[in-house]
Amino acid sequence: MDNVVLARALFGSSMAFHIIFATLGVGIPFMVVFAEILYHTKKNKHYAILAKRWTKGFAIILGVAIPSGTIVGVMLSLLFPGFMEIVGKVIAVPFQVEIWAFMLEALFMSIYIYAADRLTPTLRIISVFFVALGASASAVLITDAHAWMNTPRGFDLVNGEVTNVDPIAAIFSPSLYSTALHVLSSAYMTGAFVIVSLAAYKLLKRGSTKEERAYHHRSLMLALVVGGTLSLFTAINGHATAQMLHKYQPEKLAAAEGLFETTSHAPLAVFGVANPETGEVEGGIEIPWALSFLAGNSFDTVVKGLNEYPQELWPPLYIHTLFNIMVVIGGFLIVLAFGVLAWRYVLKKSLPRWMLWVLVSSGALSMIGIETGWIFSCTGRQPWTIYHMQLTKDAATKSDNLPTLFFMFIGIYVVLLFLTAFVLRFYFKRHPVSKDLTPDTPILEDEGVNTNG
C-alpha cells in the first residue's frame, strides 16, 4: 500500500474508533440533563438513579473518548502536515475554541461526579448542563472544521501559498449550519437509542422485581420520546444537508445516488451497485423523479451527474451504499420509535418480547448510522482533502514509517474496544440497579468510578 492510502486508512480507523465514544460523549450527557430535570420536577427517585447510573457509564466512556480524541487531534498533524499548515493559517479558531469547550466539559464533569455530594440541587443541574453544553459545543466546533473542508471559504491559494485570509468567512462556511445541526441531532438520537437498547435488554430479563421493571420502563419511554423526536429531526435536516450537497458538492451527491448523466426528473436509486461501465445503478430500486425533488424541492430540478467531471476526480462509488445504509437506518428508527410509542400510549398495550428485541438493536443501528454517515462524508470528499483546493495526496505525510504504526494502532483499538465493554459490564454487574432501588441507599453515595482511595 502506498503512503497516502495508509495515512487515510490509519486516520479513518482512528476517527471511526473515536467517534463511537465521542458520540456517546455528546449524547449521554444530553439524556442526563433530561433525567435531572425530570427528577426535580416529578420528584421521582428513579430519575435520579438513572442520572447517576448514566453518568457512571459516561465517565468510563469519557476515559476512552479523551485520549482517543487526543490521538486524532495530534495525528492530523502527523499524517496530514500539508493540510494542517493550511488549517493553521485559515481555520485555527474553531480548533482553539474547541479547547475551551473541552475544558468547560472536563471541569464541570469532575465537579458533577466528584463533588456531587457537596452541591446544591441547582448547582448539580447547572454543572450537568455545562457538561452537555461543552460536549455539544465541541462537536459543533470540530464539525465547523469539517464543514470548511467540504465548502472551503476565506482564503486563496496562489502558487501553493495561502493569501487573503478571512477567518470569519472560513468559520461561517456555507455548509456549517446544516452539517452542525445534523451532527448534533444524530449524536443526541444515538445517545437516546443506546439507552433504549439497554433498557429494552433489561426488560427482557426474567425474574426482575416489579420496581426494577418500572424503573427500566421509565428509562425506555424517556429515551424513546427523545430518540424518536430527534430521529425525525435528523431526517429533516439530513434532507437539508443533501440539498447543501446539491448546491456545493454536486459530485458527492451524484456518487451518493449513482447518477452519471446530468438530468432533470432524476430518479432516486435505493440500494444496488453503481457501475461506471454502464453508467447505471444495478440491482437497486428506482423511485422516478425523487432525486430531483430531494435536491431542489421540485421535479424539474436539474441534478448534475458524474460524467460532468473527469473520472480521476470522482469520489469512490461505494459511497452510494454508505449513504443508503444511513438513510434506511434513519427511516427505520423513526418508524420504530413512533410505532412503539403509539402501541404503548394510543393502543395502550404492553410491549411484547419481539418488540423489545427489535428495540435492543436500535442503539447499534444508530451507531452504524453515525459511522456510515461519517465515512460517507469524508470518503465522498475524495480525492480532495479540502474540496477543490487541496488533493489528499498533497496533504498526506511523505514519511515512510506508516505500516508498523498502522498495525500498532489498530491492535490497540481492538483491545480497548473489548476491554471497555468488559469494564462497563463488570462495573454494572457489581453495582446492579436493585441495590440503588433499595430505599435506604443514598442516591449520591460516592463509590465506584471515582477514587479508589
Next chain:
Amino acid sequence: MAESTIAILLVWVIVFVYSILGSVDFGAGFWGMLFGNREGSNAGALANRFLSPTWEVTNTFLVMVVIALVGFFPTAIAMLGTALLVPVSLVLLLLLIRSTFMVYAYSSRKYGKELNIVSGVTGLLIPGLLLSILPISLGGFIDINPEGVPELHFGRLLGSVTLWAHLGFGLTTELFLASLFLSDYSSESGDRSAYLLYRKAALWLGPFTLFFAVITTFTFVPEAQWIRDGIEENFLWFIFSVLAFIFGYSALLWRQGDGTPGVPRVAFTAIIIQYAFASIGYGLSHMPFIIQPYLTVEEGFTDPATFRALLIAYIVGLLILGPAFYLFWKLFLKDKRYLRQE
C-alpha cells in the same frame, strides 16, 4: 512587540503550564501506583484522590499545546509532524493506554492493582519522551531530504548522550515535582504520614534534577553549540533559577511552629519559580529558532488575520473559563471535606 513574538510568548506560557501540570499528573500516577498497596499509609490513595478529578483537565492542556502550535506556527507543526511521526505516535499510544487503564482501575477495584501498574508505568515514560523533542529542536537530528521532506535520524538520536540526559532530566523532574506537590497536598489534607513520605521523596530527588539539568547542557551535540552561546548570554536567568532552587529546597528543611519539618507550600512555590526562571532563560536562548537551522519564529508564523482572531478567542475563553477554574480549585484543592474525605 512583533506579533510573532507575542505568539511565541503565548506558546511558551502554555508549554510551561503543561510541563508543570503534566509532570505532577504523570508523577502522581506513578506515586499512586508505588504507594498504592502500602499498609498503614494513605499516600497512594491520596495521589489517586488528586488525580481523579484533574487528569482530564491536564490532558486538555496537552491538546492545547498542539493546537496552539497549529494555530500560531502552522509551518512548524507541518515540519515537526513529519519529522516526529514515530516518537509522537509512541507517546500517543502510551497516553491512550495510561488514561484508559487509569479509568478502568477506578471502575474495577478487584483488578485495580494490576490496572494501576500499567497506567503508572506508562505514565512514567511519557514526560521523558515528550522532552526528547527539545534536543531534536536544537539541530543535528533532522535533515531535509532532496524531495524537501524533513527526516529524523532516529538511530543517531537514540545513540546520543544528549537524548538520555534529557530523558533523565524529564524523569527526575516529573517525580520531583509530583512528590513536592503531593507533600503540599497531603499536608493540606492533614495527613502527616503521607506528608513525611512525599517530603522524603522530594528531598532525595531534588539534587538529581539539578544534576541532570546541569549535565544536560554539557551533552549538547556540536550542531547545538548555538544554544550554549545563548545560555551564556542569558546566564543571569539560570543563576536566579539556582537560587530559587536552593531557597525552595531549604524550605523542606525548615521547621513549622509545631515542630513538623518542612514548609511544603513555600518549597513548591519556589521550585515552580525555579523552573519558570530556567524556562525563560532557555526560551530566550532558543530564539530566534523553532527548529534549528530550518525554521525561525518569524518564518513559522501564521497568517496575521488568523493570529488576531485567535487572540480574541483566547481573551474570550479566559473570561468564560476563569470562574469555572476558580470553582474547580475551591472544590478539589481547597475544600477540606474533599481533601479529608469526610
